[in-house]
Amino acid sequence: METIALIIDNKKISCPPGTSILEAAQQNGIKIPTLCYHPDLKPFGACRLCLVEDENTGRLMASCVTPVAPNMSIRTDSPDIKRHRRNIVRLMMAEHPESCIVCNKGNRCQLRAIAAQLGIGETKLYSMPNYKPLEQANEFIVRDLSKCILCGKCIRADHELVVVGAIDYNHRGFISRPATVHEQPLEKSNCIFCGTCVSLCPTGALSPKTEYYVGTPERESRSVCGFCGVGCSVTMGVVGDQIAEVSPSHVRTSVNGSTLCVRGHFPHEFLKAERLTQPLLRKDGEPAPASWEESLEIVSTRILDIRKQYGPQSVAFIGSSECNNEEAYLFQKIARVLVETNNVDNPRAAYTQAVLRRIDEKTNGRCRKNPLARLENGDAVFILNADPGEMNTVASFYLKRGSRKGVSLVMANPVRTELTAFSSAFLEIRPQSEFELIKGIGALLYEEQATENGCASPEMQQRSLFSDTDLDKVCQAAGVNMDSLKQAANVLRGKKVSVVTGDEIMLAENGAETVNALLELMAMTQSLGKEDTGFYVLAKACNETGAYDMGLLPDALPGRQLLSDDSARKHWEDTWKVRLSPDQGLSAVRMIEEAEKGNLKALYILRENPFEILPDPDRVRKALENLDFMVVQDIFPGELTEMADVVLPGAAFFEKGGSFTNMEGRIQVFEPVVSPPGEARQDWEILGHLTAKLGHSEPYDSVEKIKQEIARVIPMYSEDGRTYGDWIR
Structure with a gap:
């Protein structure tokens, strides 16, 4: 693999081409302060705190947006760099309200931490108060934009991670601020209150709305969200014996990364509900x-x-x-x-497990692990009678990000959902017509393959499900026109196809046949069991x-x-x-x-x-x-x-230890955060x-002891002789 050699703070390092100076430094234990950078977001270069100096040219540059080059010699802590950083932080703090004692971020404020590292107490500048009204009308988020430093993390998270577009920059200069269209309150926008912006905000500009506790929790523990089948990795802040706040754990290898949904981020009413406390x-x-x-x-x-x-x-x-x-x-x-x-x-989980059983029977257990990341990085996804945004919100983030990256989405549903706008082809089908629809799409793909080959191969001839289908009857049964059916087939043509469906398909009389047809469609497109595809059944329970x-x-x-x-x-x-x-x-x-x-x-x-x-x-x-x-x-x-x-x-x-196996097939181990009441x-x-x-x-x-027994007697829950608790987190 090609690498680039350079020097950072007199330390010789090498890294792949395209790596930024900031990433190269972080990978080698060299700390460069930054406020606008986050590994899950595209580099932005807004805060300029990550300035570094090229010793060969004397040029100052933002390390987060500057790629490494051969024979670079970089200084991250020269006198000029330190002076620039101190001035940048002083200007930020001159505009920032002096409310640290009562701020929700408390000791976790990144601006305050960097100021302390640079030895800045008083700015010795004229105060430049930038008053903005406190917004706390909705049930989940408090916005105090007088503390906003315009790092853009909330906006980029909204556009890049959850792909909603509820907020963007509004106005210019001193009065610039993140805002909704026409400055409407968040609750009147298309915001889904996932809280991703809150968890990424480096200051107290955005904070969770809570009456129980405001400030830094006494301690934090990692757990797994139990509200749906995605199984997001979360960090829970604890005060006394109460959960004070919940946020994503920001582990890049986790299923959710830096995102959560409204149920996972703001479950305070559930946590405070009346409980059984004695036999x-x-x-x-x-x-x-x-x-x-x-x-x-x-x-x-x-x-x-x-x-x-x-x-x-x-x-x-x-x-x-x-x-x-x-x-x-x-x-x-x-x-x-x-x-x-x-x-x-x-x-x-009866219907979900019925679908999983059919998949196992048809694939001999080869499709049990389906990372959601494949939805974002594959070729095409066929979404059948499913609404991930309603049931498994984080899964819908993958689909929306994939659509922005060029992944083709074909959606067939009796009703329109938020994913309809992201689909390359949408089929508004009649309820319980899924089987006929799959036959129609499969028949169009089958017909083209047979035509290209001159005749159907012996393997294709055995696929009687697609080889003898009346397309007019399909359109009549599904309630779609021929042009829409052909458009859907054209989108999938020549691509590896993943499938996303809900367990509702098993409610129909031909539910088992529908699952078989989906598997046949994946097999015909050479997608079944491939590393870049998956069969996903949306799971309501954890x-x-x-x-x-x-x-x-x-x-x-x-x-x-x-x-x-x-x-x-x-x-x-x-x-x-x-x-x-x-x-x-x-x-x-x-x-x-x-x-x-x-x-x-x-x-x-x-x-x-x-x-x-x-x-x-x-x-x-x-x-x-x-x-x-x-x-x-x-x-x-x-x-x-x-x-x-x-x-x-x-x-x-969150009160017990153990493990969940999420809809990907990922086994996640967790420990108690607080004790049961x-x-x-x-x-x-x-x-x-x-x-x-x-x-x-x-x-x-x-x-x-139970974990060890499970690992000993169930092969899929052990690897290389180690218990799953040792190797999956």
């Missing part, structure tokens, strides 16, 4: 406080008694795709090994993929192995030293039906609400009332906890104590 037992028809020992003893005794009296099929377990991998694994193991039933399900991997299903075992597979079942029998029933367990819907009939006697519900996810809540309620015994393990009180015989208070994602415990800890009560020989007394 509850139903006594005299009302929930009453109880000890952990008494509660777990009753849970284990009642479950074992019911199993003994009515058989294992009389007990069922409803888990959640919001639980982490360790909890999902332990929960299904309790059901299968200690209670000897396959009645275990996580219904919220651990839908992980719950599938852990076997939290009535017909599947950990490692995505089918219960009906004799060899797979024998493997797990040897691993767990137990005999497993080959009979498929009850799904959540079947559990309700069996409870209605009186066949299901006991139900353990972990972090899920059947009233929200199952149809006909009244019917669900009556079925649950028909149970002999119900355990609810959750974090919030509600109708379900009012009905339960035993309530076990668990922990939110009151007597509440981490969910894996509750399940670990319960396994001991149910007779498991080795208690699970740490989350690390």
Whole structure:
């Protein structure tokens, strides 16, 4: 690889062509101050603090926008450079309000930090106050533009990272400022309140709106956002035992980099909501406080008694795709090994996992890892019946950035979304016509390939799905005209194609065929299993993929192995030293039906609400009332906890350790940021104590012990003999 040799501060270094002087210095441990630079943004050269001197010519230049050249000799701390930097900072501070004591940025203000490094206290200049009104009408962001230093980070983040364009520079000279069109408030603009601008602002010009605490948090910890399937890496600021603020961790290798969505950035109401803080037992028809020992003893005794009296099929377990991998694994193991039933399900992710299963079957598991970065750097993306901006906002950022870079987007949806404006072709299709549409696009691509080859190859002749399609019927069924269909095919022609879809495609009668057709389309365009393409299923919950991997299903075992597979079942029998029933367990819907009939006697519900996810809540309620015994393990009180015989208070994602597997297939390990409130415990800890009560020989007394077992028994969760906790963060 070609490299360029140069000298920075008498240190010989080499770097690839195109590297800026600032990047070369940072890569070699040489610090150059800057306020407008950020590695995720295009260099701007606004603040001029990164000035360096070329010793050969004496020229001063902004290092962030100046590429390295052969035989350069650079000084970053010469007397002239220091003088210029001090003057720049003095001018900034002369215009800046003296409100550091009450500023939200506090000790994290980058301007203040650089001033301290340069030894600047008083500016010794006339004060140049630049008064601007304080804007705090919306629920999320406070704008105090009197503290703005015009670094442009907020504007560039808005345009380059989240691709919204809500703000830009307005006016010129001394009154210049970032503003919306016509100076409208943010809440009246197209701002999505993702908070990216807030997290990148180097001063207190932008800050999160919070009534709980203003200033620098006492400490910060890294975690993983649990509000959707993207699994963003976040940094949480803590004051006492409360989360004071949330921001992206700014780890470049993370799935979200420097971005977040409104749910991930401003979850203060969720964090402050009423919580379950102690175990509850139903006594005299009302929930009453109880000890952990008494509660777990009753849970284990009642479950074992019911199993003994009515058989294992009389007990069922409803888990959640919001639980982490360790909890999902332990929960299904309790059901299968200690209670000897396959009645275990996580219904919220049923359709997503059905799509993942079809992909596995068709690709032999070759498409399990799909980094979202491929959406930004590939050739083309086919978005079918999906709205990433609504469900997985950070994923939509990748698609919008990709469109700006030249990635072709073909979108087929019954309604228009924000991505419609970024698409090269948009097809407004009828609901549940996805299968016919794919056949039509595939037929047009197939026809051209066959024509170019003179005749269809034997492999193509086998693709009867596309080789015999009536395009007129396709247009009629999908509600599109022929020109639009041909335009979509033309956009995809000759390109490697990624697919983005929602789990709703499995709701149609031909849902499985639709997934097969998408895979056939990718195979025909030679896109399936390639490093620059992927098949993405938008995930509402944070651990839908992980719950599938852990076997939290009535017909599947950990490692995505089918219960009906004799060899797979024998493997797990040897691993767990137990005999497993080959009979498929009850799904959540079947559990309700069996409870209605009186066949299901006991139900353990972990972090899920059947009233929200199952149809006909009244019917669900009556079925649950028909149970002999119900355990609810959750974090919030509600109708379900009012009905339960035993309530076990668990922990939110930021209050526990473990791992999530996001929609990319990325395994992300995290530690507790704060402790659960009151007597509440981490969910894996509750399940670990319960396994001991149910007779498991080795208690699970740490989350690390569960991690090690998962890595040992599920090959996809280990690499080179190391546990996933050692190598993925």
